[in-house]
Amino acid sequence: MSDPNVNWLAIDSNPKFQALHRKKTFFLWGLMVFSTVYYFLLPIGAAYYQDLFKIKVWGVVNVGILFALSEFVVAWTIAYVYSRKANKEFDAMSQDIINDVNNGRMK
Amino acid sequence: MSSMLKKLFLSLAALSISSPAFAAGVVAPEFKWMTFAVFGVIIAITMAITFWAARSTHTTSEFYAAGRSVSGIQNGWAIAGDYLSAASFLGIAGLISLYGYDGFMYSVGWLVAYITVLLVIAEPCRNIGKYTMGDILAFRNDPKKTKTVAALSTITVSTFYLTAQMVGGGVLIKTLIGIDYEISVIGVGVLMLAYVVFGGMKATTWVQITKAVLLVTASIILVMMVWAPYGFSLPGYLGSVVADPDVQKQVTKLLGDKAAMMTPEELGQRFLEPGLFLKNPIDQISLGLALVLGTAGMPHILMRFFTVPTAQAARTSVIWAMGIIGGFYVLTLFLGTGAAMLVGPDKIAAVDAGGNMAGPLLAQYLGGGEQSMMGNFMLAFVAAVAFATIVAVVAGLVLAAASAMAHDIYVGVIRGDHATPTEQVVAARVASGIVGIIAITVGILAQGQNVAHLVALAFAVAASSNLPAVFLTLYWKKCNTTGIILGMIVGSLTAIGLVMISPNMTYPKAVIAGANKVLNGEPAVPAKEAAPAVERSAFICELFALDGCVLAKPAQAATPEKPAKPGAAEKLAGLTAKLQPLEASLPTITDVTAKAAAEADVAKLKKDIAGVEKAKAKAEADLKKVEGQTTSMMGLEKPFFLLKNPGLISIPLGFLLVILGSLFTRDKRAEEMWDELYVRQNTGINAEAASAH
Known part of the structure; x- marks a missing residue:
């Protein structure tokens, strides 16, 4: 499976790749932790903060329903934010690295 | 091949005409012909797709990965199709119709699960993998050992999920149109085998897309009809759900004695508040963990990312899938509450205790009721979509299990990766046939068995065994063969073991x-004095x-004597x-x-x-x-283990053992290959290319 024509170690230690790696790690973990915490607020709220969930805010619509609906909005927002960042930044950075490899500048 | 397809088609036609199989179903006998016509049209469409796909399915890449020619948007629809199984689309609408808020809360986890898939799984898997999860794990570990364990785990998860789908599908079709259970299961099995064996991944993908489009369209139409009378106002609509006597009656039934002191408005409002169905918060969190981490470890979902040409397309496909799946689950709020208000929880539960018929019954009501032509047409349409759903989901699972059997075990381990392309495709088709026949047999044997725990089990095993292994091999340099084998075996055995001693049995x-x-x-219950709250030990x-x-117990008010029943x-x-x-x-x-x-x-x-x-x-x-x-x-x-979902224990254990196993052993290859794996998963250099057409 290994390709002897590519020096993987060199790419891994290249500053360009390191920059991509740092940015990506920070961004992905931030989103992941936020989304997990936000998701688990729903079962926790429904179990331990029922009085809060029962408050009616918009006709019969209560905090619980709005919070559950907000989970959808948050999930979609995370998807949008990630794809924007990846399309604009990460793809360009990795394309740059690929070009360097193909042109023999990173061997 | 076309003559075989023709024969299959004829035998299917014979199946649906064999009249002694009819028993009572939701559809009235005088409208049966219409149901079969709608079923016939949908089956014909999927068969045409299979016929078309079969012409361009010759190589291994075409069979397992549709030649990597599926676009991001197409794959997004197909993922949504894979995910919106009968259990989730009929089941969640049903739960909402019977239990209100808790049913809706249940659906949130199924969407959030895709954030994990999007952020940490989809793109690296596309860049590293070839056809199976085993390929990802074998990349920098001992190929034979990891492929064997990966294949066993894939087959286990697929079989659990498959059995639940087969049994659920058989019961569903029997309830809807009264075809015998065995014939339903065989029908689902034969159709699914036709898609997989002849059309491989291409047919499976396009059947999924067709079904997902039909399902979403049908749901949008139903929701429009339910919501439009209220001028699309959310408070206006829910206000009339809350005011509905059927809904209030259902809450009274669920609350029992506690309902005696409540006004009708309070009872109705209670339907929109948590706690009618999910009583144990720890179990809830355990299920949430299994969903959020298990989806990313489901083999038929992982496999979908090998069908797209690039990591960008993998990303696009998850975004589309999240839009479709999320949108659909928002619709279930209206489908479920609409069915509760218009059909009534009593009637829904009378047809199927789990509420699975809420959606179809709502369609029948909205079309004009039991005796009307339109009502029965709409019921038939929703039923046919449900049928297509089961067949398509089962096809995806069979393909995943067959790829593990043929690609990982036969080609990878037994033949040591030295099989000719023709041999590989033959092996894939034979394996699909074997898995399909096993699925039909297990489906028939499991008739009347309690299969509810199998879905929870599938997700728990995927989250406790597949995900820790895939995740750590992709992101942790020290991860190695020993850790993966130890983690996967202990993770899955713990999940299975805990379910075997849980309240699910x-x-x-x-x-x-x-x-x-x-x-x-x-017998009569004597009056009880008030009791103080008890704290758990x-x-x-x-x-x-x-x-x-x-166990903890809240303070109890004094209760009067209850007469004997x-x-x-x-x-x-x-x-x-x-x-x-x-x-x-x-x-x-x-x-x-x-x-x-x-x-x-x-x-x-x-x-x-x-x-x-x-x-x-x-x-x-x-x-x-x-x-x-x-x-x-x-x-x-x-039960000795008190939760229905083992994830809370088995998932951390799975992760822990991969880590411990990796720390206590050294594997030179795993460390040497790390640079390559890490660079490749981030940049996509040398990823499997799309096959030329």
């Missing part, structure tokens, strides 16, 4: 006690039934005694209004008698099923 003593309550009635007591454990025989005698004189007096009543009232009373009594008789028959059948048994399959009288 059948405990004969509880079944017997429940049945006896119905048959013999309940330790957290571990929430998880296991240990000696000396005290009569048994079924006594109830029947009472009802019949009331019915007979009333019926006898009917011809003597001359007054028109009085006669109508008396007739209504007779009809109500007859309905009650039928209800009691049904409950009695069920209790007797239950007793017969557990006759002579006192313990569950595992020899337990009552």
